[in-house]
Amino acid sequence: MSVAKKEYKRITVKSLLEMKQRGEKISMLTAYDFTMAKIVDGAGVDVILVGDSASNTMAGHETTLPLTLDQMIYHASSVIRGINRSLVVVDLPFGSYQSDPKEALRSAIRIMKESGAHAVKVEGGKEIKESIKRILNAGIPVMGHLGLTPQSIYKFGTYTVRAKEEEEAEKLKADAKMLEKAGCFAVVLEKIPAKLAKEVAESINIPVIGIGAGNGVDGQVLVIHDMLGMTHEFNPRFLRRYLNLYDEMTEAISQYVDDVKSRDFPNDNEQY
Template structure:
């Protein structure tokens, strides 16, 4: 008999069961095959192919410039690597706002062309028709409330959201609305921990937090931030688990020296 242990794929059902039994959900972003291979092997529950690729992969200041084609390319690269994790893909700015049919077409393209397992959209009541239409096509949707980076020009900054009562109430209303429409989970970004706790306790679906405190049902970080590849980006919510910027820089410098001094390749490294 084969010794190969069957890998149990994470589904929306798995994530719901995790919330029910109080097991936290671990999420990181990935945008390429190599990184996704490592993260899936490490046992991550969910990989978010985030539109943050605009920042960390392409060098844009905001997430706005990234296109649907770019997102599909990154998602394809990640999906090829993954055996276990749930792969969630961001719908980029301009691919769903104000036009539910376009939103559905964008989501269908992501599912068909990348093989991803679900999509994420920013917003509440404003985009609810798009959310309903996508879910009606059988595509899992994660909501995204709080700080919404695609609305940076409206917000004017990446500061904490929902500090005042009015915005906090709208966020709670939007959260309940998204759950009612059939979203399988909700991302809460940069909101007070007490509000995130209240939302998490009032919803049956899992909440995933980034800068939203410890009471969410799971956490997500951008992989480049968490590995210390982004020099100088140190918001309060970020715990840096490695300093790969320095490690890679030192390796590159050593390589340069070895090449210039004719130390690499040596006798054993040639044919």
């Protein structure tokens, strides 16, 4: 059953809470640059995530770990200049918050001050509780992230579905409630069983955004390059490709090369 949308001039953390309470699903996509952010924002996406997935999609790294705080600030500030409505959330990169709450606060402050972003996102549960508290106490909104946490890929050793076993599932549920109690405004659940994700979404009052977590949560997030089909090697079950830009762009660029080689471009109408 569809729910009537409320029109927001600007999306805030309060807007997302109202959406959950009203039963309106939350849309979230990644963006890493001005041009893409402008398109995503103009299309009506509620939340733009400046994800550390930029490490994969923009820089070609195998994991998200190499991305630095300076690089995240660069991407975030580019995105901010392209938006009018969306809430912009920025990943705190690996190594910038896990071990030292004071370092976590410094990292979050740098992102907020230097990029103009609206919130930060962190991966993990009780292990980073003190870092989360320190950031929240400074008045910076925090989004949590549980389930498959890509910054911990070497700990997991695989990108397979998380929390299938009871012990890990119970920990995830406890961590979600801890994040809510600590003051996080939302939490992302990545690649966990749909039944568990629905249970978590129904057990806490803050919005739950899923990626590979079924339809029983309060919203969905995808990586923009994946859903537009700009990448073609990555094919998880949860990914729906809305375009096949890889083939379309390849064809267009090949046509351009042919036109240049054949002297068809530029023609008489395309020069001064």
